[in-house]
Amino acid sequence: xxSETEKILTTDxxxxxxxxxxxxxxxxxxxxxxxxxxxxFLLITYIFPIGDMLMRSxxxxxxxxxxxxxxxxxxxxxxxxxxxxxxxxxxxxDFQKLVEEKRDGKLSTQLNYTxxxxxxxxxxxxxxxxxxxxxxYKDQIMAVHKRWADVEYWRAIKRRAPAFTSAKYxxxxxxxxxxxxxxxxxxxxxRIHRVLWLRTLEIAFFVTLLCFLMAYPIAHLLATxxxxxxxxxxxxxxxxxxxxxxxxxxxxxxxxxxxGVVNDFFVMIGLVADDNRPEMMYNKTGxxxxxxxxxxxxxxxxxxxxxxxxxxxxxxxxxxxxxxxFVTFWKVYFPLTIPGIGAGCLLVFILAIGYYITPALVxxxxxxxxxxxxxxxxxxxxxxxxxxxxxxxxxxxxLAIYWVYNKLVGIDNIKLG
Amino acid sequence: xxxxKYTEPHYRIWHYTYIFICTCxxxxxIAPLFVIFPLSFNAEEFLSFSEGMKNLxxxxxxxxxxxxxxxxTKNPWGLAAKNSFIIAIFATxxxxxxxxxxxxxxxxxHMPYKGLIMATLISPMIVPLIISGVAIFFFMAxxxxxxxxxxxxxxxxxxxxxxxxxxxxxxxxxxxxxxxxAASSLGSxxxxxxxxxxxxxxxxxxxxxxxxAFVTSFDEVVVVLFLAGLENTTIPxxxxxxxxxxxxxxxxxxxxxLIILSTLILVTAELLRRRxxxxxxxxx
Numbered sequence: 275x276x277s278e279t280e281k282i283l284t285t286d287x288x289x290x291x292x293x294x295x296x297x298x299x300x301x302x303x304x305x306x307x308x309x310x311x312x313x314x315f316l317l318i319t320y321i322f323p324i325g326d327m328l329m330r331s332x333x334x335x336x337x338x339x340x341x342x343x344x345x346x347x348x349x350x351x352x353x354x355x356x357x358x359x360x361x362x363x364x365x366x367x368d369f370q371k372l373v374e375e376k377r378d379g380k381l382s383t384q385l386n387y388t389x390x391x392x393x394x395x396x397x398x399x400x401x402x403x404x405x406x407x408x409x410x411y412k413d414q415i416m417a418v419h420k421r422w423a424d425v426e427y428w429r430a431i432k433r434r435a436p437a438f439t440s441a442k443y444x445x446x447x448x449x450x451x452x453x454x455x456x457x458x459x460x461x462x463x464x465r466i467h468r469v470l471w472l473r474t475l476e477i478a479f480f481v482t483l484l485c486f487l488m489a490y491p492i493a494h495l496l497a498t499x500x501x502x503x504x505x506x507x508x509x510x511x512x513x514x515x516x517x518x519x520x521x522x523x524x525x526x527x528x529x530x531x532x533x534g535v536v537n538d539f540f541v542m543i544g545l546v547a548d549d550n551r552p553e554m555m556y557n558k559t560g561x562x563x564x565x566x567x568x569x570x571x572x573x574x575x576x577x578x579x580x581x582x583x584x585x586x587x588x589x590x591x592x593x594x595x596x597x598x599x600f601v602t603f604w605k606v607y608f609p610l611t612i613p614g615i616g617a618g619c620l621l622v623f624i625l626a627i628g629y630y631i632t633p634a635l636v637x638x639x640x641x642x643x644x645x646x647x648x649x650x651x652x653x654x655x656x657x658x659x660x661x662x663x664x665x666x667x668x669x670x671x672x673l674a675i676y677w678v679y680n681k682l683v684g685i686d687n688i689k690l691g
Numbered sequence: 692x693x694x695x696k697y698t699e700p701h702y703r704i705w706h707y708t709y710i711f712i713c714t715c716x717x718x719x720x721i722a723p724l725f726v727i728f729p730l731s732f733n734a735e736e737f738l739s740f741s742e743g744m745k746n747l748x749x750x751x752x753x754x755x756x757x758x759x760x761x762x763x764t765k766n767p768w769g770l771a772a773k774n775s776f777i778i779a780i781f782a783t784x785x786x787x788x789x790x791x792x793x794x795x796x797x798x799x800x801h802m803p804y805k806g807l808i809m810a811t812l813i814s815p816m817i818v819p820l821i822i823s824g825v826a827i828f829f830f831m832a833x834x835x836x837x838x839x840x841x842x843x844x845x846x847x848x849x850x851x852x853x854x855x856x857x858x859x860x861x862x863x864x865x866x867x868x869x870x871x872x873a874a875s876s877l878g879s880x881x882x883x884x885x886x887x888x889x890x891x892x893x894x895x896x897x898x899x900x901x902x903x904a905f906v907t908s909f910d911e912v913v914v915v916l917f918l919a920g921l922e923n924t925t926i927p928x929x930x931x932x933x934x935x936x937x938x939x940x941x942x943x944x945x946x947x948x949l950i951i952l953s954t955l956i957l958v959t960a961e962l963l964r965r966r967x968x969x970x971x972x973x974x975x
Contacts, residue, residue, distance in 0.1 A: 301801035308796025309808060312789040312852060320815060320849050323826035330829070488716045495713045509957070510721040516953040516960070517724060518910045520930040521946040525723040527938060528730060533739045535726055570720055599702065628819020630913055635934050645821040652825060652917065665822040672819060 324669075331663035334439035337384050340377065341368045345435040357428050362411040365431075366403065373400055389430035395419045429453065442663035447471075467647070467664075474643045477561060477633075478626035482573075484566045485622050486615065489573035493614075496574070497581035511578075515571035523632050526564040530555040530636065556638030564636050569625055573618040580614030620679050624672055644668055724950060731756055731943035738938055756944040767924055768945060775925040778840060779908040782847030786904035789848065790855025791897055795889075797856070798863040809856075816853035820913040823850065828917040838920030846914050851904030858903065862896025862967060895967035902960050906953075 282290040338345060343364035351357045372378040378400060385392035395418070402418045416423040430453075444450050444457060448465040452458050459465065496504045496511070514522060529535050537551045546552060554560060584607065592602030630645040637643070644664065651661035694706055734753040735741050743751025760768050796802060797809060815823055827846045828837065836842030866889075874884040890897070912927035919928055926945065933942045 298801065301799070302803055305796045305799035305802040308799070309793045309802070309812075310796075312793035312812060312856075313808060315789060316811060316815070316849065316852070319830050319845060320823070320826060321811065323830040324818075324822070326829050327822075327826055488719070491709060492713050492716045495709075507717065510717045512957050512961070513950075513954065514720055514724060516906060516957045518927065518930075518946075518949045518953065520910070520912065520927055520934065521727070521949050521953075522723065524930065524934055524938075524942060524946055525727050527934060528726055528738050528943075529723055531738070533737075535739065538739065567719060567723060570716075624817070624819070628821055630821050631931070635931075645819065648821050648825065649913075649916075652828070658825075658829075661825060665825050668819060669822050672817070676817070 324666075327662040327666055330659045331442050331666055332438045332440065333659060334434070334441070335437045337381065337434040338437045340372055340381050340384075341365065341431070341434075344368050344431065348432050348435065351432070353425075353429050353432060356412075356423070356425050359410070359412045361428070362415050366406065366411045366415065369396075369399065370403065373403070385431065385434070388434055389427060391421055392427070392430075395421045395427075426453070442660045443667065445660060446664045446667055470642075470644050470647055474627060474645075477558070477565070477641075477643060478623050481562065481565045481569060481626045482619050482623045484562070485570050485573040486619060488566070489570055489577055489618065490611075490615075493574050493577035493581055496578050497584070498586070511571050511574045514567070515575070519568065519631055522568050523564060523635050526560070526567070526632075526636060527555060530560055530563065555636050556641070558637070558641045560636035560638070561633050561641035561643075564632050565626060565629060568632060569622045572621045572625060576617040576621065577611065577614040580611055580617075584610050616679065616682075620675070624675060627672065627675075628668065727943050727946050727950065731940060731947045733940055733943075736940065738940060738943070756940040759941045760944045760948075763941065767929060768926070768941075771924050771926045771929045774840070774923055775909055775927070778843050778847060778923075778925065779905050781844045782851055782908040783901050783905040785844065785848040786851035786855050787897060787901045790852040790900060790904075791859050791893075793852070794856050794859035794863060795885075798860055798866070812856050813853040815849050816857075820850075824914040824917045827914055831918055837918055838923060840923060843915060843918050843923055843925075846918060847904075847908035847911060850911060850914065851907050854903035854907065855897070855900035858896045858900035859893060862893045866892065895963045899960055899963045899967070902956055902963075906956060 284290055284293045286293075344361065347361045347364040348357065351361055369378065369381075372381055378396065382393045382396040385396070399415065399418050399422070402414075406414050421427055433451075433455075441451065446467055448460050448467045449457055450460060492507075492511075496507055499507070531537070532551045532553065532555075534554075536554065537546070540546045541548050541551065554563070588606055588610075589602055592606045593599065597605065627643075628645055629643055630649060633641055633643045634646050634649070637646070645668075648661045648664050648668070651657045651664070694703060698706070729744065729752075730738060730740070732752040732754065733741065733744065734751050734755060741751055793812060797805065797812070802808070827849060831837045831842040831846065834842075836845065870888055870892075871884050874888050875881070879887070910927060912925075912931050915923075915925055915928055916931065919925065926949070930942060930945065933939060
C-alpha cells in the first residue's frame with residue numbers, strides 16, 4: 275500500500291509508519307521496565323535455583339574430579355579383562371594425591387555406593403601404598419587385597435566416570451542400573467518410594483473427590499440463598515480459609531486424639547467402647563480428615579463464583595419445559611458449573627499433592643506423602659541431590675497436570691474468587 | 692428457602708436432606724476452630740474437656756496458659772511474635788511494591804510475551820511449596836542469607852508477589868485508561884498521575900493483595916523450616932515444634948490469638964472486596 279500512495283509524513287518529516295513504530299517500541303520498553311524488577315528478582319532467587327536443583331540432581335562430578343588420570347587412562351580399556359598397567363599407575367597417582375589432601379574418605383564413601391566392599395580395600399591400599407616401589411603398580415595393587423584383582427571392582431570404578439548420572443531419578447522410582455548397565459527394579463519389599471508416590475496420588479485424588487462432594491451442595495446453597503443469609507454462611511468458609519494452617523491442624527490433633535472430643539462423642543453415643551477407642555490420628559484417616567477440611571474452602575470459592583453467575587431463570591425455563599428438577603439440574607445447571615469444578619479440582623489436587631505440614635503432624639508413618647520424604651532427605655540424611663531429584667519429579671507431575679487441564683478445559687476458563 | 696405449598700412429598704424430603712447435608716458440611720468446616728477456644732481456658736494441663744468444664748464450673752477455667760504464653764520464661768513466643776511481625780511487614784511491603792509495579796506493566800497492552808511473563812511471575816504460587824522451599828534454600832545458602840531475617844523476608848516476597856500481581860491485574864482489568872490519558876494531557880507527569888489518579892482507584896486491589904501477602908508470610912512454615920536458625924524463629928515454627936514434641940495448652944492460647952487475628956483480617960478483606968465490587972459496578 276505504502277509504495278503506491280505517497281508516504282504520510284509527520285511534522286518532523288519522518289514517515290508516519292516509522293514514527294509510529296518508534297512510539298510502539300518506546301511503549302513496549304516502558305511496559306517491560308515496569309515488569310523487569312520483579313522478573314529479574316524472581317529469575318535470580320527462584321527460577322535459576324530450580325535450575326540449580328536440576329544440576330544437583332544429575333551431578334556426579336565428585337568422583338570424576340577425584341580420579342581424573344584414572345578415567346583418562348580407562349578410556350581405552352574395554353572393560354572385559356583386567357585393566358592395563360597404565361590404569362593402575364594413574365589410579366595410584368590419583369589416590370596418593372587424595373590421601374595427601376585427606377579426601378580419600380569421600381572417595382571410599384562414593385565408591386561404596388556403587389559397589390559394596392570398597393571401603394575396606396581402600397583403607398588397606400592406603401596403608402600399603404606408603405611402601406610402594408616405583409613401577410609395576412599393577413602387581414603391587416593387586417597384591418594388597420584379592421578384590422583389587424577382581425575385574426568387577428575396576429568396572430565399578432569405570433561406571434563412575436561420567437560427570438552426570440540418572441541414578442537419583444532411578445532411586446526415586448526404586449530402580450537402579452545393575453552391573454550390566456540395565457535398569458532394573460529393587461526387590462519387592464524395598465520399594466518404599468513407589469509406595470509413597472502411589473499413596474500421594476491416592477490421597478490427593480480422594481481428598482479432591484471428598485472436597486468436591488462436600489463443596490458442591492454448600493456452594494450451591496450459598497449461591498442461591500438471599501444475600502443476607504449467604505453472607506453470614508460465607509464466614510464459615512472464609513474464616514477457616516484465612517486461619518493459620520497450623521491452627522487448623524492443631525485443632526484436628528485435639529479432636530482426633532484418643533482422649534479427644536470425637537472419641538469422647540463416639541463413646542457417649544455408644545458407638546465404641548471406652549476401652550477400645552479407635553486410633554484416628556497418626557494414620558491415613560487423620561490425613562484424610564484434616565486435609566479435606568483444610569482444602570475445602572479452595573473448592574467452595576471457585577464453585578461459588580461460577581454458580582453465582584448462573585441465572586436462576588435458566589432452571590425455571592428448564593422446569594417449565596417439562597424437565598423434572600433432577601433432569602434440569604443435570605442437563606442445565608451442572609454443565610454450566612464445569613469451569614468451577616475444573617478450577618476447584620485442579621487447585622485442591624495440586625495443593626494436596628504437595629502437602630507437607632498436615633501429613634507430617636497427623637499422618638504418622640502410614641499417612642505421610644512424597645513431600646515428607648523430600649523434607650526428610652533435605653534435613654536428616656542431607657542427600658540434597660536426591661531431594662532435588664524427587665522434587666523435580668513432583669514438579670514435572672504438577673506441570674503435566676496443568677498441561678492436561680489446559681488441553682481439556684483451557685487454563686483461561688479458570689475462575690478464582 | 693421456604694418451599695411452596697404444592698411441593699410434592701418426595702421433593703420435600705429431598706429438600707430437607709439437602710439442607711441437612713449442607714448443615715453437616717458447614718459444621719465440619721467451622722466447628723474444629725471453636726474447639727480451641729474453650730480448651731485454651733482450661734485450668735488443667737490436659738487437652739480434653741475436664742469434668743469441671745463440662746459442668747461449667749468456673750474453677751475449671753483460667754487464664755493460666757495465656758499468662759504462660761506472655762510471661763513464661765521458657766517460652767520463646769515473644770521473640771517468635773516479634774520476628775513474625777517484622778518479617779511479615781517487610782515481606783508485605785516488598786511484595787506490594789514489586790507486585791504492583793509489575794502488574795501495571797503487565798496490564799499495558801504493549802507488553803510483549805505477556806503469557807510467558809505472567810506464568811513466570813505467578814509460578815511461586817503454582818509450584819508445590821516444598822519444591823519452592825528447596826530451591827529458595829539453595830539460593831539463600833549460596834548467597835549467605837540462610838538463617839538471616841533478610842533471607843526469610845526475600846523468600847516471603849517470592850511467595851507473596853503472585854497474590855499481589857493477581858489481585859492488582861484483576862483490579863486494573865476494569866480500569867478506565869482514559870483517566871490517566873486525561874491527566875497526562877492536562878500536564879501531569881507519570882509519577883504524579885500514578886500517585887493521584889491510578890493508585891487511589893486500584894487501592895482496594897493493592898490492599899487485598901497485600902493482605903494475602905501478609906497472611907502468606909505470617910503463616911508460612913515450609914520455607915522457613917529450611918531457612919530459619921534459632922534466632923529467626925517465628926510463630927509458625929514455634930507451633931510446628933510444639934505440635935511435634937508435646938501438645939501444651941499454651942499452643943491453644945496462641946492459636947486463639949491467631950484465630951482472632953484472622954477474623955480481623957477476614958473482616959478487612961471482605962470490606963475491601965465489597966468496596967471494589969461496588970466501584971466496579973459503577974464503572975459498568
